[in-house]
Amino acid sequence: xxxxxxxxxxxxxxxxxxxxxxxxxxxxxxxxxxxxxxxxxxxxxxxxxxxxxxxxxxxxxxxxxxxxxxxxxxxxxxxxxxxxxxxxxxxxxxxxxxxxxxxxxxxxxxxxxxxxxxxxxxxxxxxxxxxxxxxxxxxxxxxxxxxxxxxxxxxxxxxxxxxxxxxxxxxxxxxxxxxxxxxxxxxxxxxxxxxxxxxxxxxxxxxxxxxxxxxxxxxxxxxxxxxxxxxxxxxxxxxxxxxxxxxxxxxxxxxxxxxxxxxxxxxxxxxxxxxxxxxxxxxxxxxxxxxxxxxxxxxxxxxxxxxxxxxxxxxxxxxxxxxxxxxxxxxxxxxxxxxxxxxxxxxxxxxxxxxxxxxxxxxxxxxxxxxxxxxxxxxxxxxxxxxxxxxxxxxxxxxxxxxxxxxxxxxxxxxxxxxxxxxxxxxx
Numbered sequence: 001x002x003x004x005x006x007x008x009x010x011x012x013x014x015x016x017x018x019x020x021x022x023x024x025x026x027x028x029x030x031x032x033x034x035x036x037x038x039x040x041x042x043x044x045x046x047x048x049x050x051x052x053x054x055x056x057x058x059x060x061x062x063x064x065x066x067x068x069x070x071x072x073x074x075x076x077x078x079x080x081x082x083x084x085x086x087x088x089x090x091x092x093x094x095x096x097x098x099x100x101x102x103x104x105x106x107x108x109x110x111x112x113x114x115x116x117x118x119x120x121x122x123x124x125x126x127x128x129x130x131x132x133x134x135x136x137x138x139x140x141x142x143x144x145x146x147x148x149x150x151x152x153x154x155x156x157x158x159x160x161x162x163x164x165x166x167x168x169x170x171x172x173x174x175x176x177x178x179x180x181x182x183x184x185x186x187x188x189x190x191x192x193x194x195x196x197x198x199x200x201x202x203x204x205x206x207x208x209x210x211x212x213x214x215x216x217x218x219x220x221x222x223x224x225x226x227x228x229x230x231x232x233x234x235x236x237x238x239x240x241x242x243x244x245x246x247x248x249x250x251x252x253x254x255x256x257x258x259x260x261x262x263x264x265x266x267x268x269x270x271x272x273x274x275x276x277x278x279x280x281x282x283x284x285x286x287x288x289x290x291x292x293x294x295x296x297x298x299x300x301x302x303x304x305x306x307x308x309x310x311x312x313x314x315x316x317x318x319x320x321x322x323x324x325x326x327x328x329x330x331x332x333x334x335x336x337x338x339x340x341x342x343x344x345x346x347x348x349x350x351x352x353x354x355x356x357x358x359x360x361x362x363x364x365x366x367x368x369x370x371x372x373x374x375x376x377x378x379x380x381x382x383x384x385x386x387x388x389x390x391x392x393x394x395x396x397x398x399x400x401x402x403x404x405x406x407x408x409x410x411x412x413x414x415x416x417x418x419x420x421x422x423x424x425x426x427x428x
Contacts, residue, residue, distance in 0.1 A: 005154050012150060013143045039106045040099065047100055047111040047122060050077065055114050062118070076123030083117070085110065095119070160186050164195065176203040223253040279404075282320050284313045288346050291324050295331045305341045306331070309358075312347035317426070318404065326400035329393035330357040330420050337361035338417065352406065352423045360415035369410050373398045397422060 028035075053069065054062045062079055070077050085091075091101045091110075101110040109122040128134075160182055170178045179199060180192040230250050237243050288311055299306035316323075327344070334342040338359035345356050364372060373394050394408075397420075401408045406424030413419035 005151060005158075008154060009143075009147050009150055012146055016142065016146065017139065035106065036102050039102060039109075043100060043109050043122065046073070046075070047109060047120070050122070051111050051113045051120055054120065059118065062113075074125060076121070076125075078121045078123075080110070080119050080121045081117055082119055085119070157187060160188050160192070164188065164192060167195065167199075171199055176206060223257050227253050279317045279319055281315050281317050284316045284346055285311045287316065287320065287324070288327075288344070291327045292331070292344060294324075294328055295335065298332065299335050299342065302335050302338075303340070304335050304338045306335065307341070307343050309343040309345040309356075310347060311345070313353070316346070316353055318353075318424070322400045322403070323424075326397040326422065327355055327357075329397050330355070330422065333357075333393055334359040334361070334418065334420070341415070348426065349423075351426045353426055355422045357420045358413035358415060359417040359419075360413070361417040363412055363416065364410050364418045372410070373408065 050069075050073075053065055057065060059079070066077050066079065087095070087101070094101050095110070095112045098112065102108070103110070104123075107124045111120045111122065113120055163180055163182065167178050167180045176199065179196045182189050182192045186192070227250055230246050230253070234243055234246050234250075237246070288308060292306060292308060296306060331342065331344060334357050338361045340360055342357065342359045344358075347354050347356075398408050401422050401424055404424035406422065408420065408422040411419045411421065
């Protein structure tokens with residue numbers, strides 16, 4: 001706090017002194033003519049009285065008259081010759097017009113007595129000898145007052161900045177839960193709120209990264225263990241013709257690993273904001289047909305009728321690759337649990353696009369409708385290839401919808417199964 005206070009104090013004090021001097025000199029230059037007229041008027045009466053008393057006298061008489069009246073005026077009254085003063089043209093013109101000539105910062109006034117070469121010099125009393133000390137004392141008092149005001153102004157700022165510094169230090173020491181609470185009157189409240197948002201974001205990212213790391217290690221363990229077991233079985237088979245089934249299973253496990261890695265990379269890219277979402281205008285019907293066609297064989301193999309219920313828009317503005325991946329994940333999830341049918345529709349409601357996927361499966365319990373959108377979360381713990389999965393598909397759907405300014409939610413379909421509704425913001 002001391003360094004902050006001293007720095008501000010010196011800057012403000014020096015700035016005030018420079019400002020005062022600048023203002024004084026500037027106004028002296030701008031108001032010079034006005035000040036000359038003002039001071040002439042202030043002294044004009046005394047100068048006229050004095051010159052009237054000296055007019056008509058010779059040099060000796062004038063000097064004697066000045067000696068007699070000088071004690072009663074308190075002014076420096078002297079007789080001078082015009083050639084001793086080195087008057088310039090402007091001053092000569094002023095004397096010719098009967099004006100007082102002003103010199104030495106309005107402290108000396110020269111008046112013509114009778115138009116002759118002898119002039120009357122009038123000097124104002126000198127300033128007190130202690131005036132420089134008075135001025136220095138005045139500046140010192142100003143500095144002290146600035147210091148007092150500045151101290152009470154800096155103190156709450158320093159206190160809040162110290163809280164911010166300590167919070168940042170604790171955050172750097174891996175205390176990710178630290179947050180800053182400041183008064184609503186604090187001038188750095190916005191900065192503290194941005195720090196809290198940043199801290200919450202980082203804490204969430206690190207927590208999610210830890211969960212992903214733990215979940216990935218768990219999810220990888222099962223197919224790798226199966227591959228290891230199948231390789232052992234492959235070594236023990238004496239007949240090569242019996243290896244085909246094991247090899248097919250191994251390829252399936254490798255496909256499972258590849259699919260999980262792909263889903264994980266896509267999810268992680270969206271989660272940390274490393275992917276820039278660039279929207280394009282896409283023909284809605286063609287795009288939806290291609291998405292449905294991507295999973296048509298899977299639906300046929302599962303004995304599920306997959307259809308497009310409605311496509312109520314001509315164009316959609318999306319990032320086609322990620323949005324297609326999200327809709328495919330919704331369809332695969334519906335196919336996995338459907339009994340006989342799955343239907344997908346694309347409509348626009350106000351400023352939102354909406355993709356809705358309905359199935360006639362068992363549906364999703366109310367208590368689990370939020371959980372299913374979390375990474376590596378499954379309501380069905382089975383690892384069977386029909387009802388299994390990695391728990392990343394619906395989490396990826398949520399991230400894609402959020403990256404488009406929307407959301408995803410699940411409810412009950414008209415057939416008694418699940419109805420997934422993904423929306424995103426319409427942008428021109």
